Amino acid sequence: MKTQLNTNTPKTKVEKEPALKGTLASVLFLGFFLIFTWVSVYFLFLNRL
C-alpha cells in the first residue's frame, strides 16, 4: 500500500536568499586590502626599529 501523503499540511514558505556572490568577493577584496596596508606599514615600523 502506498503511503498516503498528507496534503493538508501547509507548505513552509521558502524565501529565496538573494545571490550575493559579487558582494562576498568585494568584501573579501576589501578585507585583503586593509590587511595588506596594515602589514606593509607594520614591516616599515619593524624595519626602522
Added chain:
Amino acid sequence: MMNGTWKVDARDGKLAMAHIYVAFVALALGGLAGLLQVLVRSGKFELPAGISYYTILTTHGVLLGLVLTTFFIIGFQFAAVSRTAGTLSDRVRFWGWVGFWLMTIGTAITAFYILIGEASVLYTFYAPLQAHAGFYIGLTLVVVGSWVSGFAMFAHYAKWKKAHPGQVSPLLTFMSVVNMVLWLVCSLGVAATVLFQLIPWSLGYVDRINVLVSRTLFWYFGHPLVYFWLLPAYMIWYAIIPKIIGGKMFSDSLARMSFILFLIFSIPVGFHHQLVEPGIDPAWKYLQVVLTFMVVIPSLMTAFSMFATFEMYGRSKGATGLFGWLRKLPWNDARFFAPFIGMLFFIPAGAGGLVNASHQLNQVVHNTIWVTGHFHLTLATTVVLTFFGAAYWLIPHLTGRVMTKAMNRLAIIQTIVWSIGMIFMSSAMHFAGLLGAPRRSAFSTYGDAPQALEWIPYQIAQAVGGTILFIGIILVLIIVTNLAFFAPKGETEFPVAEVAEQAERTPLVFENWKLWIGIAVVLILIAYTVPFIDMIQNAPPGSKGFKLW
C-alpha cells in the same frame, strides 16, 4: 510616508537652504586657503603682504573642517526630518533659525579673528598656542547654535513618536537624531575645554593651562567629530542612493544597528590621537585602541550593505557573472556617481585609519602629513563628494528647480576632476608622511637636511593635486549657483529608499535611547575617568600661552 512625491515644506526648505549657502561660501573661502597652502608648501611660492602660512592653515581647517561640514549637515538634516517625519512646527523652525544665526554670527566672529592674524592656532586649537578670546567665543557660539538646532530636531522627532506610538520612526529621522545625540555628547568635551580653560586663559584670568587636559578634551570631541561628518554621508548611502539607482535598501535594521554602534563606539576613542602623548598610561591607550577597532565593525557592515544593495539591483536587471551588476549602475547620473566615487575612496581611507589607530604603526605616521592625506580621503573626498552628490538633488528640490543635462555632465566632470586632484595630493601626502614629512608646517628644507630634500617632489605633487582640486571647487560652485538661482523651474524629487521585500522587520529596540545612550556614557566613563583624574592630580605646573606666528 515614504512616497517619492513628498516635498519639503517651503518654509523648512528656506531654513535648510540658509545653512547650505553658508556651507558653500565656506567651501569657496576655505578652498582658496587650501590652494595657497599647497602652493607655499611646494617651495615655489610665498604669501604676499606678510600673510602667515599658519593663518591660512587655520582658515582652511576651520572653514572646511568645522563650518562647511556643520552647516551642510544641519541643513541637510532639517530637510531630511521635514521630508520623512513631516513639516516642522513653527516652534521647531523658529529654534532652527535661532541655531542658524548663532552659528553664523559665531563663524563671522571666529573668521574675523583668524583673518586679522590673532588666532593662528589651527582648527585643533592646540594649547599652549593661544588665540584671541574672540576666536574661542565665536566657536562657542557655533557649537551652542548647533545644540539649539539639535534640540529642535529632537523635539520634532518626539512629536512624531507621540503621534505614532509603537511605530518605528522614519529611517532618515532616526539617523539624524543619532547623529545629533553623538554631536551633543562629544561636543561637551570641546565646550568644557573652551569655557573652563581656553577662554579664561586667553582673557588673562588665569596664567597657565593644563595642556594635557585641554588636548584630551579636544580629542574626546575630535574623533567623534569625524563620525558626525561621516554619518550624514552614510544616511545618503543607506537611505537615498538605493532609490536613486532604482533599487531598494538591503536592510533597515542593519542601517540602524550600524548607527547605534557608531554612537556607542566612536566617542571613547580619543586617545588614539594621543598615542605618543606622555602623561597617559599605556593601558588606557590600549583600551581606547581596542574600542577604536570596534568602530571597524559598523564600517564594514556599511560596506557590505552597499555592495549588496548594488548587486541586488544589478541582478534584478538581469546582470550575470561575479561583477556584471556593476555595469547596470547609473554611471551617468551625478547624484549616484559622486557618492559612489566617495565610497571607493573610503577603502584606502579606512585602511589608513587602521594604521593611524594602531599604537606601533602610529609611531611611523604620527604628526606626519600622512594624517593630513588620510583625512583628505575621509572628509575631503568620501564625505564631501557624497555631500556634493546630495546637493545635486537637494538644492533643486528646495528651490523648486531641476538640474539640466549640461549641469549633470559638469557634475560628472567635477567628480572626475576631484578624484584626479585627490589621487595626486593625498597619495603624495601619504608617501611623504611615510618619509617623515611633518604636518602643520610651512615649507622648509630644515637646513638642507637630506631627509627634508626627499620630500620636495611629493610637495610639488601636492601642489599639482591641490590646484586640480581648486578647479573642482570652482566647478561645484558653478553647479550649486546654477541649481540655486538659474536652473529651470520645476519639481525635483527628494529620493527616499524603500526596504527590500526580503528584509526582516525592524525591531523597536533601536529607539530605546536610554539603553544606547546609557551604554555610550558607561563606556566613556570607563575609558576616561581614571586617566582624567590622573591628568589633574599629577599635572605639571601648566603652560603660559604662546603666539608663535
